Amino acid sequence: MKMEQRSFIIKGNICYTKTMGCLDVADQAYLVCEAGVCQGVFPVLPSRFKGLPMIDYKEDLVIPGMVDLHVHAPQYPFRGLGMDLELMEWLQAHTFPEESRYADLAYAKDAYETFVRDLQKSVTTRAVVFGTVHTPATELLMGMLDACGLVTYVGKVNMDQNCPDSLQDGGVQEALAQTAAWLQATLGKYRHTYPVLTPRFAPACSGQMLEGLGKLQKEYGVPVQSHLSENLSEIALVTSLFPWASCYGDVYTHYGLFGGAAKTVMAHCVYSSDREVKQIKENGVYVAHCPQSNTNLSSGIAPIRKYLDRGVAVGLGTDIAGGATLSMLRCITDAVGVSKLYWRLVDQQDKPLSMEEAFYLATKGGGAFFGNVGSFEEGYELDALVLDDREISSTRQLSTKERLERYLYLAQEGGRLVAKYVAGAPVLL
Ligand code: GUN
Numbered sequence: 001m002k003m004e005q006r007s008f009i010i011k012g013n014i015c016y017t018k019t020m021g022c023l024d025v026a027d028q029a030y031l032v033c034e035a036g037v038c039q040g041v042f043p044v045l046p047s048r049f050k051g052l053p054m055i056d057y058k059e060d061l062v063i064p065g066m067v068d069l070h071v072h073a074p075q076y077p078f079r080g081l082g083m084d085l086e087l088m089e090w091l092q093a094h095t096f097p098e099e100s101r102y103a104d105l106a107y108a109k110d111a112y113e114t115f116v117r118d119l120q121k122s123v124t125t126r127a128v129v130f131g132t133v134h135t136p137a138t139e140l141l142m143g144m145l146d147a148c149g150l151v152t153y154v155g156k157v158n159m160d161q162n163c164p165d166s167l168q169d170g171g172v173q174e175a176l177a178q179t180a181a182w183l184q185a186t187l188g189k190y191r192h193t194y195p196v197l198t199p200r201f202a203p204a205c206s207g208q209m210l211e212g213l214g215k216l217q218k219e220y221g222v223p224v225q226s227h228l229s230e231n232l233s234e235i236a237l238v239t240s241l242f243p244w245a246s247c248y249g250d251v252y253t254h255y256g257l258f259g260g261a262a263k264t265v266m267a268h269c270v271y272s273s274d275r276e277v278k279q280i281k282e283n284g285v286y287v288a289h290c291p292q293s294n295t296n297l298s299s300g301i302a303p304i305r306k307y308l309d310r311g312v313a314v315g316l317g318t319d320i321a322g323g324a325t326l327s328m329l330r331c332i333t334d335a336v337g338v339s340k341l342y343w344r345l346v347d348q349q350d351k352p353l354s355m356e357e358a359f360y361l362a363t364k365g366g367g368a369f370f371g372n373v374g375s376f377e378e379g380y381e382l383d384a385l386v387l388d389d390r391e392i393s394s395t396r397q398l399s400t401k402e403r404l405e406r407y408l409y410l411a412q413e414g415g416r417l418v419a420k421y422v423a424g425a426p427v428l429l
C-alpha cells in the first residue's frame, strides 16, 4: 500500500504561504505527497498522480504544520502559574525549583509523558526543545518525542553559575564531559530527534563553560539554542559578567556559539542593539519570537518588523512556561497583537504584523531551521494539519481565508484538529 511509503493525495481547502504576507488559497484542491515530500498543490489533479491513494477531507482546512522554535519541556507542569514576576526572579522562584525535580527519573517520566502527549495532540509538527541539565531525563524525553512522530531538536541544558548548586551538574569539567557523552549517545540514535547544544543563557554560564561548549560544537557539528536580550536586568548582568563583549550576542559569538557554521536559534531578542542585530543577520542566527512569554514576564515587545526589514530569519516560540500555552495558534495571534502595541506605543514606523505574516513565521519562517519545511511548495517535507471549524459558530458565509483567520483566534471554541502529518507520516492524535 502506497500510504506506508508516505505517498498519497489530500483533498481539501488548502492554505499556505510561500512568501511573507501572501496567503495562497486553493479551494477543493489536491495536495500531493510522494515519499514524504510535497509535489505541490493542484486545482486539477495531474494524471501522473492518479495512481496514488486519496484522502478527501471535504470542507476541512488543510494548512502546513506549525514549528515551535522555543519551548521548555520541563516547565510544562507549572504552565499558567506564577506569572507575577520578571525573568530573573521567576527563574529563582518557579523555574529552577521545578527543573531540579528532573534529577528524579520517575518524576521526569510522569511529567514528560504529559508534555509529549499534549504536544502530539497540538498543531505543532516540529519543535526546538529545552530539557534540563539532567542527562538521563533528557534522553528519556528524546526517546518519547521520537516515538510520538514529531521532528524535534532537544537540548540537555548547561549552566554553572547564578543558579542553585543542584542544577550545576558537578562543575564545568564534569558537565562538559557529560555533554560530550550525551552527544555521542544521542547523535544518530533516533529517527526524528536530534541533540542541540543548550547553554541556558550567558548569565548562567562561565567563560570556561561557553568555551567548552564552543569546542563541542566544532567537534560534533551540532546546532545551538539559547536565550538572548530578553529582559533589562538580565542584560545588565551580562554586561557586568562579560564587560569585554560589545553586546550580549557577542558573548556567544566569542565562543563560537552564534551562527555561522553553527546553526543557531536565540529566543526573545527583545532588546537587541543595532550591533547585535547586525551579528544576528550576518551569522544567520534565527530569532525565536515568543510574544506570550514576553508579555507574561513583563519583558517587553520584540521589534519583529525591524528584524524582518533587515532580513533576519524569524520564527515563533511558545516558551512554555514563560508562555502559558503550547498552542502555536495562540502564538500567532499574540505575535500580531503585540506588534500592534509596538506600533501604537513605541514606533509608528514599524507596521504591525498581518495575520498572513505571523502565519508565515509559524510555518515557513521557523520551518527553515529544519530545512525545506513549512510550506506546500514542491520539494518541501510534507507537514500538514487538517482543521475542522464547523463547530465554531458563525452566521456568515466565510471565505477560506476568513475561516483560517477565525480558526487562529477561535480554535478553542470548537475547532478540531482532524489529522496531522509530519514528513508525510500521520501522527496519532
Ligand atoms: N532565560 C534563561 N532561562 C530561561 C527560561 O527558562 N525561560 C525564559 N523565558 N528565559 C530564560
Ligand code: FE
Pocket (backbone or CB within 6 Å): 070, 072, 227, 267, 319, 322
Ligand atoms: Fe525560554
